[in-house]
Each structure stands twice: as structure tokens, then as C-alpha cells.
Amino acid sequence: xxxxxxxxxxxxxxxxxxxxxxxxxxxxxxxxxxxxxxxxxxxxxxxxxxxxxxxxxxxxxxxxxxxxxxxxxxxxxxxxxxxxxxxxxxxxxxxxxxxxxxxxxxxxxxxxxxxxxxxxxxxxxxxxxxxxxxxxxxxxxxxxxxxxxxxxxxxxxxxxxxxxxxxxxxxxxxxxxxxxxxxxxxxxxxxxxxxxxxxxxxxxxxxxxxxxxxxxxxxxxxxxxxxxxxxxxxxxxxxxxxxxxxxxxxxxxxxxxxxxxxxxxxx
Amino acid sequence: xxxxxxxxxxxxxxxxxxxxxxxxxxxxxxxxxxxxxxxxxxxxxxxxxxxxxxxxxxxxxxxxxxxxxxxxxxxxxxxxxxxxxxxxxxxxxxxxxxxxxxxxxxxxxxxxxxxxxxxxxxxxxxxxxxxxxxxxxxxxxxxxxxxxxxxxxxxxxxxxxxxxxxxxxxxxxxxxxxxxxxxxxxxxxxxxxxxxxxxxxxxxxxxxxxxxxxxxxxxxxxxxxxxxxxxxxxxxxxxxxxxxxxxxxxxxxxxxxxxxxxxxxxxxxxxxxxxxxxxxxxxxxxxxxxxxxxxxxxxxxxxxxxxxxxxxxxxxxxxxxxxxxxxxxxxxxxxxxxxxxxxxxxxxxxxxxxxxxxxxxxxxxxxxxx
Numbered sequence: 001x002x003x004x005x006x007x008x009x010x011x012x013x014x015x016x017x018x019x020x021x022x023x024x025x026x027x028x029x030x031x032x033x034x035x036x037x038x039x040x041x042x043x044x045x046x047x048x049x050x051x052x053x054x055x056x057x058x059x060x061x062x063x064x065x066x067x068x069x070x071x072x073x074x075x076x077x078x079x080x081x082x083x084x085x086x087x088x089x090x091x092x093x094x095x096x097x098x099x100x101x102x103x104x105x106x107x108x109x110x111x112x113x114x115x116x117x118x119x120x121x122x123x124x125x126x127x128x129x130x131x132x133x134x135x136x137x138x139x140x141x142x143x144x145x146x147x148x149x150x151x152x153x154x155x156x157x158x159x160x161x162x163x164x165x166x167x168x169x170x171x172x173x174x175x176x177x178x179x180x181x182x183x184x185x186x187x188x189x190x191x192x193x194x195x196x197x198x199x200x201x202x203x204x205x206x207x208x209x210x211x212x213x214x215x216x217x218x219x220x221x222x223x224x225x226x227x228x229x230x231x232x233x234x235x236x237x238x239x240x241x242x243x244x245x246x247x248x249x250x251x252x253x254x255x256x257x258x259x260x261x262x263x264x265x266x267x
Numbered sequence: 268x269x270x271x272x273x274x275x276x277x278x279x280x281x282x283x284x285x286x287x288x289x290x291x292x293x294x295x296x297x298x299x300x301x302x303x304x305x306x307x308x309x310x311x312x313x314x315x316x317x318x319x320x321x322x323x324x325x326x327x328x329x330x331x332x333x334x335x336x337x338x339x340x341x342x343x344x345x346x347x348x349x350x351x352x353x354x355x356x357x358x359x360x361x362x363x364x365x366x367x368x369x370x371x372x373x374x375x376x377x378x379x380x381x382x383x384x385x386x387x388x389x390x391x392x393x394x395x396x397x398x399x400x401x402x403x404x405x406x407x408x409x410x411x412x413x414x415x416x417x418x419x420x421x422x423x424x425x426x427x428x429x430x431x432x433x434x435x436x437x438x439x440x441x442x443x444x445x446x447x448x449x450x451x452x453x454x455x456x457x458x459x460x461x462x463x464x465x466x467x468x469x470x471x472x473x474x475x476x477x478x479x480x481x482x483x484x485x486x487x488x489x490x491x492x493x494x495x496x497x498x499x500x501x502x503x504x505x506x507x508x509x510x511x512x513x514x515x516x517x518x519x520x521x522x523x524x525x526x527x528x529x530x531x532x533x534x535x536x537x538x539x540x541x542x543x544x545x546x547x548x549x550x551x552x553x554x555x556x557x558x559x560x561x562x563x564x565x566x567x568x569x570x571x572x573x574x575x576x577x578x579x580x581x582x583x584x585x586x587x588x589x590x591x592x593x594x595x596x597x598x599x600x601x602x603x604x605x606x607x608x609x610x611x612x613x614x615x616x617x618x619x620x621x622x623x624x625x626x627x628x629x630x631x632x633x634x635x636x637x
Contacts, residue, residue, distance in 0.1 A: 159349065159351065161347050161349060161351040162351055162353065162354075164318055164338070164345075165345070165347070165351050165352075165353075166353075167318075167337070167338050167339050168316070168318075168338055168339075168343060168344065168345050168365075169364050169365040169368055169412070169416075170339055170365060170368035170369055171339075171364075171368055172339070180353055180355070180356075183355040184354060184355060
């Protein structure tokens, strides 16, 4: 009986969790007239017109492409800069190392809006406005500290003796790092990449401010559904569903490491 | 390869790990670093191989100063106390890795890896990953990787300490044979006096960041230069007791009379510290000159196939080591015998004044028959 009660509770919880997502899916498969015309838990007139519109209209699908481009750039740069930094924090003692580690984290504590105006001015000066790299760089502000923090945890779990062993065996530093060390922390790298991806993917403030047309993220494109003639509900819902897909895919790949990732490697 | 330290020290912040130390390790010699935990054995090894750079002083190899030369450029191999292997490499790749880095040809690598794997009896495991193997096998891989390199300096930092008793015995026997067959300077750290005696070679007694005494293992065991060396090189610890020499006899503790004969002849009057190893205290008389100590049993400790009896006599606690598992009732009256020939005598500063002739290693029975 106990087990059944718990199962029931979990099912109810899951239903409540999935309800908004289901409703979005529901709406994305209906026409606007149908959405506004009747309340249907199971849609009657199914249509893929909303999706077709997104996949054929360059203004729409380029939003996805832009987002994916700057998110990938950001993930790559975050990892490439955070790996050596995390290694230094995990292996060496230097003046102010602990303060610096903490300072990195404080970057995540400031609200992004604080940086918005300085960023906008800086990026304009350098002519970076409306480029993918601009958004990717601005997101480093949050992602590099996080990546360093997570990777440091994973790296500290690898005994220092393995490094020394490799030096004794004659490995050069880069070779040791790439062939011995990176395979040992690949779980950590996967989890870090996931976190960087997610933060960059859902961030809207910087992405919208630093772009106009050429590098416009999907979230900004979605505002196009609002017009003087009202909201295009179906199209908005379809775009929303498509925004969930990349995240869901990434989660699927790292699902076994999530617990360790949330503990930041400190388990 | 002759390797040594010249007045080397190591300080980290305000903490001194190694006080000025000079050591000189002969080519193709086996050197045991014997000392308790945290005495500086590992640090000395790290200085020797170049993992750490001495704060002051020099490290030299064959009269060439190698202070500050990176460990990558040095011809060394090391085995750690923990089983350190590359977890993502197979056993074969683990053993082959130092050879690959050294640019040895593929055929040569294969031959040498298989040869050393066979010697350490891990040739059936070459395709496995280290994590799939037992602790003993993992340490064999680490040993194989160190041996395959044929480095001129081989460092082993308590390599057997994390293994169970049986494996340790077995591997120690093999190691001894391997060391004898090799042309390299071997440095072996251990906390166990017994292990040092079994391996032989030279012993450097390390304690508190200093090398207290260096020399052939048997000599160091037989003539510990100081009370501290005696303590480090005895397990269980040596019985130590204060004693006064007056008028041709010594009075130990509260009235145990020891005649000044043999190596004790000619001790000048004064107060000394007297040491005797536990295996020289017996429950039966083995020699006419044995001194009787009457006391009560404080504790009977069973350690493997031996029993340590703690005997209280006039407020002094003696420990006698007896063969076999024996039971003793607490507070039972007991008589133990000690031969005056087995006493070490140290002065008030702890320096050796007199040591048993012919070595305390020799069982007392033999001395009596002779």
C-alpha cells in the first residue's frame, strides 16, 4: 500500500510538471483559430503548419542557427580556458589562489544587468555588435567561473601522483594533459559542457542586447509572434517546443553523470 | 650511477621538511630508507629524483650537479605506496608507456613489456584495465612500469605497505631477487625494521627530517649510533631504562644489578640509558650469566605468531618477545631473564657508548654454546 501511495504521488507530480509542456505541444499542433475557438485537452484538428513555417522561413530557422552557433562557440571557449585554469587551481599553490578561486565565483553572483551597459559600449567600440562571437564572449562571464569550479572538483579527484608518474615516464606537459589526464576527467568535461550549453542557451538579456539581425537568437525571434493583430499562439508554441529539443538531447547524453555534475565533482 | 645530496634542505613556507642532509648512494647499491611515518623518507626520494627542488644545497649524479634538472630529463623510475597506474590505459599500455616516450622501437617495446610482465607474473593480464585487477596485481603493474624502463635510479616508496600480509611476503622475496639482478641504484623506503633486515643492502635511518645514521644494514642494526636509531630500528621498541654505573657494577632502574663484563667492561661511573631489544628477554634461563627480573604481568599482546609480555618490575615496564601464541594472566608473578651481553648503553645525550659484541642479531643461545 505504501509503495502505491508513493507511486501515485510521483505520477501526480510528474503530470503537474509536464502539464505546461504538454499544453505547449498541444498548442503547437493547432491553428490559432482552433486554439482560441475551443478548449481541447486532446487536439482535434492536428496541423504541422506552425512547424513548417519555422523550418521554411529563414527569419525563423536562422534564429536557431544563430543560437546554436554562439552556444557552441561559448562552450568550446569556456572549456578551453577553464581546463588549464582548473588544473592550476587543483595542482598548484600560489599567492592568493584561494581568493582568486572565490573571486571567480563572485562573477556569478552579480546580476547580469549590471554588466549590460558597459558591455554594450565596449562591444560597439570594437565593432562586435551583432556577431556570434560577441554573445559567446559575453556569456563567458558566467560560464568560465562555473566551468573552472566544476572541473577543479573533478581534477582534484585524480591523484597528483599520476601527474608525477607521467613526468617520470617522460611525458611532456601537453602530451600528458591530452592523453592521460583528459580521459580521466572526461565525465567532468561532459558535465561542464552541458552546464555551459544550458546557461548560454537560455540566456536572453545579453544575447538580445548585443545582436540586431545577423546573430539574433531564437528567443528574440520569438517576440515576432507579437503583433498589432494579436499573438500568433501556435507559432510561439512550436518555437518553444523546438527550443526544448537541444537541451533535452544534451540531458539524454549526460544523464548518468548529472548527480556527480550537480555535486560539482565533489562526490 | 652514483647519486647523492649535498647539504640539501627543503622548507615549505615556515615548515622545515628536511634539515641539511648529505647522502651518498653507491652505484648499483640497494639503499633502504628506514624511518617512521612523516620522517621525511618520501621527501628525500622526491629530492633525489627531482620531483622537488631542494631549498638550499645540491643534488648530484656522478659528480654532475643536477639540482633543478626536471624529472623528465632524469633517468629515474618510481613506485608509489598507492597503486598508481594510468587508469585509462590497458596493462600493456601502462607498462609500455615509459618506453614509448623514450622512443624505443615497437618490436623492442613488445619484447621488453612481455619479458617484465612474465617476470612479475602479470603476462595473462596485459589486455585488462588496472581497475579490473586486485591490489597486488595493480602494484605489480606499477613495479613492471618502473622496471621496464631500466632507469639507473629506481625509487620504491613503501611499495608493499598497502598489500596484505601474504602478498607482501611473496612480493618482497621477488623484489629481492630482482634488485640483485639489476644494474641500478635502488632506494627503498620502509617503516618496518624487519623489511630492512630482509632486504639487506645499506640502510639510512631517517627521522624528523634528518638522516641519523647510514651504513650496511646489519651494522646499523647492531650498532645504532644513538638511542633514536635504536628505537626506529627495533620493532617492538627497545626496552629503555635509566641506569647508574658505580664501583664496577651497574644499577638499572630500582636495583637491578648488572655486572660490568664483556662489552660493558670499563664503563666509567655515571648515569646511562640502557637499551635491550625485546627478543633478548626470555622466559627461561638460557645462560648462566642471565639476570633474573621478577615482576608481574601487565599485558600479554599476541602479534601474529609471537607474544609480547609486558612485565612490571619495581615500577619499570619491560617487554619480552616470546615465540608462539601464549596466554598470560594479568598480575601473575613472572620471571624473565636477560643476558647482560645484549645491553646497548647510551649516554645522557643519546649517543651510543657500548653495543653488544658480535651483533645482537646473533641469538643468545649461540653465544652460550660457543
